[in-house]
Amino acid sequence: MDLIVAVLFQLIYVISNLALISLGLAIIFGMMRVINLAHGEFLMLGGYTVVVATNAGINIWISMLILAPLIVGVIGVVVERLLIRWLYGRMVDTLLATWGLSLLLVGIVTSLFGASTGTTVSPPLGVLRIGEYSASGYEFFLIIVTILLLFGVWLTLRFTKLGLLARGTMQNAEMASALGVSTSNIYMITFGLGAAVSGLAGGLLAPITGVLPTIGATYIAKAFITVISGGAAILAGTTAGSILLGGINGIFSFIAGSTFGEIALLLAAIILLRLMPRGITGRFFRKSL
């Protein structure tokens, strides 16, 4: 019984991890059809913010929950104004430009901090006991935070004025603009928010994964694949994609080790895209958020 709970816990963690790292990308993709390949670097920057701030003496919870999203959010706004703004509607070009941005950010961080970091941060919160098995208390915390984050995004989109304006712009930008909405500002804010969510995610994961300039690469592939497989709906897509791909990853990892888990995820994504070329929410739950 305890084994089942422990295994289930791991599975849920894998799924929520995937959702956490993908949400920022999904917000930007769902809203603006921009595939931000620098997403992994936003996560990385969030991680660096936490490590640098915490080692400078700032309380770890503040670095993770406030500083990381704030700083990366601002960076996101700057990126949108300087780069993304010129490329709306040109999906391939934004893909390529953000790829360039990704390389650029890795390069800048390497220049500033060197190719590897000297110090890291250890995960706060201790160990959870599940009968005979122990699980990481921090992982439990992350699961809760992910659920809260998804809920928070849903609340914002559904019930706030900003959310309404954002959804309107997402569905019909011209109409929204004709009604007096500054679509340019909406895009800027949304990109900033997506970046902030990514920064938050990266910051939260820093104690577990450590930080390297190149760590973005480990995130981007999975996040990219999850978002595309999930389809255009921000929340439904991310959730569906994470559950399906994360679930397969988790199950196969449990059966045959993490390598096979990764490969199973990638293969599942390929098959998924073949069967549903527009992602899961391109076929099901099409009108959902």
Add this chain to the structure above:
Amino acid sequence: MKRKRGDVVVETRELCMHFGGVRAVEQVDFTLYDRELRCLIGPNGAGKSTFFKCLTGQLVPTSGEVLIRGHEMTGAEPFEIASLGVGIKTQVPNVFDGLTAEENIWLSARRWHGESRARALTAETIDRLDLGDIRRTLVGRLAHGQRQWVELGMVVAAEPWLVLLDEPAAGMTHEETYRTAQLIEEINKTSALIVVEHDMQFIRMISRQVTLFNEGGILMEDTMDAISADERAREVYLGHRS
């Protein structure tokens, strides 16, 4: 003009196209004879373009059958239908913007012939449609009417026995519309045609039998004069009893 009683070249049986709850085309039985010219008219949303797309393979019908020259082609891919010898012109011009007018037409001719015959046919088509001045221009740079003509050139160069045109006169000047009508008359000498149109003047220039669509079905099929005089037809177009 007396209708030629020959083979049936296009037939639909109880054709339906539903989009979720919307019944865009509902139980349509349609027949076209060899070398017949038929216009499809009707108010917006009547289902003409949807019906058209079921014939070209751009849409897979929900139910019913599409038969072209006796072959069951329901839900076939557009290239399979085109490969039967059907020339298709879509509502929004679908041309190769990055290529010259000549190259556009060549690609059509080359589908059916070898190198030298294709080149000759391309030159013939350019002359026939008077596209000589713009043969080396990138189609993306041409005016709307010219692009439609390049597209017509592509249709003609394939020497089809059935031609499907969706709003060939849209956005054209009066002079261009007249020339298009003439071209269609010429094509009709060797091919059957189905023309979806809104432009009443244009329809009067070319029509024999006209099929009036309304709310997904065929309301009536007759000559343009008969339809214009009909009560129901006028109600459908004008929305009230005259």
Add this chain to the structure above:
Amino acid sequence: MTKGMLRKMRPTFIYALLGIIFMLAAPSVLQLFTIINLTTAIALSVLALSLALIWGYGGILCFGQVAFFGLGAYVYTISAINFGGSTWAILVAIIVTSAFASALGYFIFYGRVSDVYLGVITLTVTLIFFSLIRRTSGPEYKIGNALLGGFNGVSSPPINLPWNSASFLFPEQVFYVAMAALIICYVFVGWLVNTKFGRVCVAIRENELRAELLGYDIRAYKLGIFTIGAGIAAVGGVLFCNGVGRITPDIFNLYNAALTIIWVIVGGRGTLIGPIGATFALFYVTSALGGQSVFNNNLVLGIILIIFVLLVPKGVAPTIIGWASARRKKSQRRVRRRRRAEGTR
């Protein structure tokens, strides 16, 4: 080959000729070390050529073109070790890679997957290779006599004279083979894009629906060009592991996948010589930067990519061609205006 086609291929033949001259002259002029480096750059430019074909001309944005490159390299290496010689290994590498590509392509094109989603799938494929092969370090991972070697990779047997495995080629001779392969592939692709097949592929890139409405089975054409592109990439892979001496799974990583795309963007989609030139240029830029930490490769490559996407979206070659033809047209107009003015006097 028609007269028209020969005329269109004139620039191709000119560049090929320049290539031959370079090939013959270089070993006498350059140091051996440079020649060996060049061989690697040549291998990479064959990869660029393959993407220039399927993306620049065919419109197929394959993020994972490097997967075919690496696969060709690995299949060559493993086959050569097992056969004890390179001759059949080269053939097997090309055939296996092309077969794999056609299976993948069938899956993608007959499933009507396109655009971005195609990009994701191909990127995923190269990442799968990366993940898979990296973990094959143990002695139990081998094919025939060849250990897969995990993240350390495998040493590649050098190319030998056909069916004479004792007489393997020296670096200078490998350089000749590489240049010859590049020139042959280049002329082949230059010819291919002017055939009916090539021109239909270009039309498909321009407007898929219209190509279908003309009666072309676009799935088959895309599959064809995709497979050919993979075969060419495999040739590059074979040359690469001869230039470097070994092949490691790093070849499949994100950085290299991005680099391949960058070559074609910078060089120019719709041209062949552009991406080839861009490969050499970027190869030397990254080599010159060395392992520096401040102005590192990522930084420079990132800036280059951003600048090109924003400011020079067509790439170098088409932009230069654009300038050249604009200047020619301007001077033609000037001549015509002068003639008209003289006529009225």
